[in-house]
Amino acid sequence: MWCGIDIGAATAKLVLFENMVVSSTVIPSGFDTVKTAEELMERGVEKAGIHRRDIRGIVATGYGRNMVPMADRTVTEITCHARGAHYLDSQVRTIIDIGGQDSKAISLDASGKVKDFVMNDRCAAGTGRFLEVMARALEVELDELGDLSLRCRENVTISSTCTVFAESEVISYKNQGKKKEDIIAGVHEAIASRVLAMVHQIPIKEKIMVTGGVALNAGMIHALERKVEKEVEIPEDPQVVGALGAALLAKES
Template sequence: MITVGIDVGSISAKAAMMKDGELIGSKVMLTGYNARNAGERVFTDLLVELDIQRDAVDRIVATGYGRNSVDVADKAVTEITCHAAGAHFQDPAVRCVIDIGGQDSKVIAMDTTGRVTDFAMNDKCAAGTGRFLEVMARALEVDLDAFGEMSLEADQPAAISSLCTVFAESEVISLIARGERRENIIAGIHESIGSRVIAMANRVGITEPVMMTGGVAKNIGVVRALEKKSGKPIRVSAHAQVNGAIGAALIAANIA
């Protein structure tokens, strides 16, 4: 059986294809202004990349904020369920998932079967998300891809007290004006994200092992900040950015 999961997020659209329970390919692209087109494009591009005909795909499940706009999907499933399924597939030992995406962050507690037992989600404010990091990168005139490694060179993380993106950007601009090192400012930004996310995680309960998923998992500085604030090691998913799509593809294999 061939199944596909399509995860349309606010910043990127992801697709993952499974064949008889094995991940055979995935694709990531920018969502752009049209979520419906993004879901179709990422699916079509994955088919071309894997040289698989559309009619060879048995079932498709969509997830993410744009899940209801994916016309090719047989069903839409919440991202909480899909991220838990994807994490369990990648590492069955995992009991807690921290997912930081473009415009939301979530913490998911799971049982031994990968079933969601509790979760918390921040989807009302961009603080502590990928979009927040993009705004900070522009203010600092630094490539976002360099953020993680640069923060590890900090000697004293700057204090970023505001959890609001707009006010935090003002704090960063003030720190720049005072001549603070970029590395210290970036480390401070990561620590503010760590504090916000771990406070949310503590409401759910952080049971080890902990896995981080989502595009922000590629930022080693955020991972280290989360480890520092939680006092626990964090595993970074091998397919962090497409974890939700993987979960959706797995769920597609089990729908009637």
């Protein structure tokens, strides 16, 4: 059994792999990364019904990768996402990963090797954080955003580049009596254009796979597809692609 642990800004993910994905676990990233990793491991092992000693290698990735005591080695999330996405679909040439606190685009060759990548790790606009802030301002649960936005009738434009000012804009729309679903669609549109501006720095080739927690939001994907003018692929469990890649790398080393 091989294990990949991805400690992200918002969530921590674990994948156990033995010829196929045996189990995957997602928990919120706590303040104490060491404790988070421990808890993740315990839950993962329990879920898979195995013993810890059955695990032959562990690779840690994500921003907390250097704080995972049980890891044999660390690899960045760029390499892990590439590895994971290539395993899920070897036709993937572009990955768009929108995480809790950053977003990135990775270009792959046919063998799954990273050819190029770009990251936005400077600005919350274009990341999951933007959605979290807006969900709070609109009094909507994070996982309701997607379905709500698909009911949009009238497009609302969020023009601010900055999350904080975009929130003010959302509040003023609220006070103009705009509908929640229209505002949410506008929010998705705004994130999609920020992400696309970044993605365009690398050649966008099909197939395109979207990973990260934000890929769970159907409205967001809809907005992204419209912007990119191409179909995008969403894996079954987009949050754990990085952890899956880490597990595969553990197996290879």
